[in-house]
Amino acid sequence: MDRFKLSAVSYLNTKPLLYGLLRSDVSEQLDMELAIPSECARRLVAGTTDLALxxxxxxxxxxxxxxxxxxxxxxxxxxxxVGIYGEVPIEEMTSIYLDHHSRTSIMLAQLLLEEYWQLAPHLLPAKEGYLDKIGGTVGGVVIGDRTIGLDQRFPYFYDLGEVWKQHTGLPFVFAAWVSRRELPADFLELFNEALASGVAKVPELQLLLSSPDPSFDLVHYFTHNIDYHLDAGKREALERFLTYVEKKEVIPG
Incomplete structure (x- = not known):
């Protein structure tokens, strides 16, 4: 039986997908590693993983x-x-740190600053600990589990998924399962069935996971904030987003 190296994002929002994979027979064909989004991308680009989220x-x-x-x-x-946090409205932010965990969020923030808000603050590459530098007229893009509870720390929060929807009328894709080579059809069939089963088990999974913060509604997050189906609308959104990315230079993390 063939085995495949798989890299997946370690955030809370991937738990239903991982739950499906781990409970499926397809897990016997996977050597799974979890990492932050940018590291998953690096492994895919380097060719050290067969399949990655x-x-x-x-x-x-x-x-x-x-x-x-x-x-x-x-x-x-x-x-x-996924959003921009700060102590002042975005129009008053002179600088914004860009979360180094994900190039997608960096590019999405750049796109919305340029096209939607029509603002040009100084964009700063961020390193670990940058959350403590957000304050005054300095904002920050923050993604993933680190955002949970930040809305109580900063009075201004701009949800990038929501703003993208307002700007384009489209949903958004933050991460997709990607391979750089052709994988066996029978394996991919089992893989997709496992993911489908994990998404279907969200009600069960909600009982097994505790909320990372008392103010964070885990049930609402899984059922209203995250949408796991890569449907036609998301594919259209992905094409729209990649057209922008291909023309722009990313601020390094």
Whole structure:
């Protein structure tokens, strides 16, 4: 039996997908590693993993890739865990730190600042500990589990999934399952069935996981903020986003 190296994002929003994979027979064919989004992307670009859940902006770097699943990390409006935080309204932010965990969120923030808000603050590459530098007229893009509870720390929060929806009328894809080579059809069938089963088990999973913060509604997050189906609307959104990414230079993390 063939085995495949798989890299997946370690955030809360991937738990239903991982739950499905780990409870499926397909797990016997997987050597699974968890990492932050940017590291999953690096492994895919370097060719050290066969299959990865990666931030979609990396697709613009790849001469060859295959989106191998109808499941993703997406949203159709407010996503709750990707946004710009600050002590002042965004119009008053002179600088914004860019979360180094995901190029997709960096590029999405750049796109919305340029096209939606029509603002040009100084964009700063961020390193670990940058959350403590957000304050005054300095804002920050923050993604993933680190955002949970930040709305109580900062009075201004701009949800990038929600703003994208307002700007384009489209849903958004933050991460997709991607391979750079052709994988066996029977394996991919089992893989997709496992992901489908994990998404279907969200009600069960909600009973097994505790909320990371008393103010964070885990049930609402899984059922309203995250949309796991890579449908036609999200594919259209992905094409729109990648058209922008291909023309722009990312601020390094």
């Amino acid at each position: 990666v931030p979609v902006a990396v697709l613009a770097e790849l001469p060859d890739y295959r989106i191998v699943s109808d499941y993703c990390i997406g949203t159709n409006g407010a996503v709750a865990t």
